[in-house]
Amino acid sequence: MARILRTETSLRRRQAAIARELxxxxxxxxxxxxxxxxxxxxxxxxxxxxxxxxxxxxGAFAILCAAGYEVRLREIAAERRNLEGGRRGxxxxxxxxxRSPRRRQAPGTAAIS
Numbered sequence: 087m088a089r090i091l092r093t094e095t096s097l098r099r100r101q102a103a104i105a106r107e108l109x110x111x112x113x114x115x116x117x118x119x120x121x122x123x124x125x126x127x128x129x130x131x132x133x134x135x136x137x138x139x140x141x142x143x144x145g146a147f148a149i150l151c152a153a154g155y156e157v158r159l160r161e162i163a164a165e166r167r168n169l170e171g172g173r174r175g176x177x178x179x180x181x182x183x184x185r186s187p188r189r190r191q192a193p194g195t196a197a198i199s
Contacts, residue, residue, distance in 0.1 A: 097169065104166045111159050122152035 122145075129145030132138070 101166070101169055104162055104169070107162055108159075108166065115156070115159065118152045118155050122148040 125148040126142075126145030129141035129143070132141035
């Protein structure tokens with residue numbers, strides 16, 4: 087029983103963390119891409135003026151990091167869908183989830199003890 091409660095608590099914490107991350111994803115996504123593009127533009131301008139390419143490489147790395155963050159957001163959204171699907175499935179199949187099912191009685195029949 088303690089293991090089940092610990093697992094349920096872990097799932098709730100993970101769902102809360104996912105909800106927090108996805109709640110601010112739009113603003114953070116815009117900020118990350120804006121910063122990456124600004125660094126890339128700075129690097130390109132620096133490379134054009136000085137002929138040195140480290141700034142351009144740094145800007146390209148920022149774009150790579152922004153793309154990685156985008157992939158991470160998609161993974162989090164997929165994990166959220168999987169957790170929600172698991173919760174729905176748990177409600178439909180209580181015996182498999184470790185809970186005893188509610189027994190239904192056919193209409194017009196008496197319960198046999």
